[in-house]
Amino acid sequence: MKHEVNNPRFARMYPRLAAWAEANGAQEHRAEALAPASGQVLEIGAGHGLNFPHYPSAVSSVTAVEPEATLRDLAEEAAHRASVPVTVVDGIAEQLPAADDAFDTVVCSMVLCSVRDLAAALSEIHRVLRPDGRLCFYEHVRARTAGFARYQRAVDLLWPHISGGCRVSRRTEIAITQAGFTMKHLRRFRFPEGRNPAPTAPFVIGLAQPR
Template sequence: MATAVSHPLFARIYPRINAFAEAHGSIEHRQELLAGTHGRVVEIGAGTGANFAHYPSEVEQVVAVEPEPRLRTLAEQAAAKAAVPVEVRAGRAEELPLKDDSFDVAVFSPVLCTIADVPGALAESKRILKPGGELRFYEHVRSERPSFFRLQRLLNPLWGLLGGGRHLTRDTERALQQAGFAVKDVRRFDFLINGRPRLPLHHRNRPPVH
């Protein structure tokens, strides 16, 4: 399987999207996601490396896997400024270039909404996690409100075209359970900008591996 995925338009606009999101609350979401991480961490789909500044000192090393070359270059720049050691590698979630049972924590943020083979990616993350390790995620997911979900379905094709293959309507929690993860903690919320919800919904989870 190729290690590169090219989304040149999305890769150019995503830093601006991320900066806007960080100005409206996503920094706090990332800090919540990463609080309590420790040991060796693999970040799958690291993007620009926006999480790197928020890993706590208990983290010994972050191995960040990113297939998009433009985003990977930005991630390497962010890694050089991180307070914890970060190694950025090329690779895809469906075929991680990493050893079995070698990480304490796996992080997806936000990338499961873009992956074509979600079961394959989750199987890979389970393979590389140590027994008792945990997976955390911060993702776009389908709404539990019928009217909002209908709007998500309507916008999904355009969102995928402009957003590097992103999906608004995935049931990530169910996918985790089907992959053999036990869902321990999950929080769903609207991403609010100036008090108004913006598509899509996000949620965070910390399921331990069986």
């Protein structure tokens, strides 16, 4: 079943925006988030393939799901340069194209902010992970300070309409535990640093396992 998304304006803009972040620390964040990955991996929302160079040698294969047509084409090009075997497929997080207990690792990098139904997506992740599997994630989240969180909620009145559905005020790390995962590691940080932070500045890198 096709779930193709066509958002060419965002797809053209996103690689240029992401290039700045990669050059200013995001590459290191991706490597940190992916370090625990092993075995057969499902990556959700692969974008244009920025994670592909950072998979460790313990990974045997990656199935990379990307619903946006333009980004998926770019991901397929990046897959040829990847450090591990990568297959790029169409699909959405709420209906993953995978059998139950099919993967050792699921990877989410700056994608759970934009899925339409976060609870459904996390339920699907839980379904496709093996009982001893792991969820590796790198996401921006709602701030823990009340003032910044109010700012993020206000930004979300407009932000999703100009950023491919991204929402800056989601409590993604809390949703992960509510979806039946045990948090094994969580590091919070602000990225990029600065006196006037972007609404996406609160980040987490984490590792969770199904309960």
